[in-house]
Amino acid sequence: MKKEIYKKLLDRKKTPFYVFDKEEFINNYHELENAMKKVYPKYALSYSYKTNYTPYICNLVKTLGGYAEVVSDMEYTLAKKIGYSNDRIVYNGPAKGECLEEHLLNNGIVNIDSVDEAKQIIHIANQHFKHQFKVGIRINLDVGADFISRFGLAPESEDLKNVIDLLSDCRNISVVGLHCHISRNRGIEAWGKRAEIMLNAADKYIKGIPEYISLGSGMFANMADELKKQFNEVPTYEEYAKVTMKPFAEHYKDQMPIVFTEPGTTVVARYINFVTKVLSIKNVRGRKMAVMDGSYLNLGEICTMKKLPVEKLNINDKNDCELIDIMGYTCLEQDLMYENYKGKLMAEDILVFGNVGGYSIVSKPQFIKPNCSMVSVEEDGTIIEIMREETFDDVFSKFVF
Numbered sequence: 001m002k003k004e005i006y007k008k009l010l011d012r013k014k015t016p017f018y019v020f021d022k023e024e025f026i027n028n029y030h031e032l033e034n035a036m037k038k039v040y041p042k043y044a045l046s047y048s049y050k051t052n053y054t055p056y057i058c059n060l061v062k063t064l065g066g067y068a069e070v071v072s073d074m075e076y077t078l079a080k081k082i083g084y085s086n087d088r089i090v091y092n093g094p095a096k097g098e099c100l101e102e103h104l105l106n107n108g109i110v111n112i113d114s115v116d117e118a119k120q121i122i123h124i125a126n127q128h129f130k131h132q133f134k135v136g137i138r139i140n141l142d143v144g145a146d147f148i149s150r151f152g153l154a155p156e157s158e159d160l161k162n163v164i165d166l167l168s169d170c171r172n173i174s175v176v177g178l179h180c181h182i183s184r185n186r187g188i189e190a191w192g193k194r195a196e197i198m199l200n201a202a203d204k205y206i207k208g209i210p211e212y213i214s215l216g217s218g219m220f221a222n223m224a225d226e227l228k229k230q231f232n233e234v235p236t237y238e239e240y241a242k243v244t245m246k247p248f249a250e251h252y253k254d255q256m257p258i259v260f261t262e263p264g265t266t267v268v269a270r271y272i273n274f275v276t277k278v279l280s281i282k283n284v285r286g287r288k289m290a291v292m293d294g295s296y297l298n299l300g301e302i303c304t305m306k307k308l309p310v311e312k313l314n315i316n317d318k319n320d321c322e323l324i325d326i327m328g329y330t331c332l333e334q335d336l337m338y339e340n341y342k343g344k345l346m347a348e349d350i351l352v353f354g355n356v357g358g359y360s361i362v363s364k365p366q367f368i369k370p371n372c373s374m375v376s377v378e379e380d381g382t383i384i385e386i387m388r389e390e391t392f393d394d395v396f397s398k399f400v401f
Contacts, residue, residue: 051264
């Protein structure tokens, strides 16, 4: 995003704040969708609300034709408030709430995570014996990442057999889809294995052609070069499409089910930046530090694993700090936003952290001070506020005095 935009924002807003790049978000969304549909025409994108459930962004996904993937009653209620019909909402997760029954009765997409959840749905079906229910089952994947996921039912397991048998005995329930998700292994080989597992599972556990198969999420996204070089392998969308969509196209030649992926960070991470100001510079026993008015909590967990792209907006040479740790405003020792920043910083300098759209805003606690605002830069360059800054009253209102 051009520096002129940030300068315009800084004339009217106090730091810190988030900036959403709407045009680039849309371009990336279409790039991912087009790569998949070119190989498999019945591909569908189901946006992961848990990654960033900012209503403006969720509604934008809806206008682009995407489904809503939710894992809680809160997210489900948001999707309904935005205007989604139930058949465009995918309800996943291990602990579905009270809205599950309403969603099922309105022909929503539900993927069963456990034996007990299957029993719960059978109980609902028995109470509404005139209604025909359709459900999916979440498959627990082993993709060789030396990690056992806690979600879903393992192929060939006694639990999966039990669920299939229980559902088969219920006259008004049909198993029409399968779902999986694991984000621990984002490479091409793992995604190819994921597609193979799900095709085999569909042939074994679904009668006839399934209505849908969801491959979940965990793809790398388009990202800035300084972040990309920190990973061993970053496949393109076309490379992902080749190993995921092509096997389905070859397997289902005439009658194709919908094949979902459920991207979150893939579509939103790069397109939200965080603008923050240097409050002070410190030198403690030889360790140089810049204290910011933002925090690592604003950036999401990725900043604890990788160095995010960071840009200084204003140029000055008054304070030569060749290596400096960028620290947050909190009283936590671990509030490190960027280690060993190479550059020159002084109080009042403005920094822009990139790639903060995923698991940041939705995960940030109200710690020490209220959460900040977010604006969207529209395609024509106009700026609109899409999340206001919280007030003390917002924070205190949920407590009993």
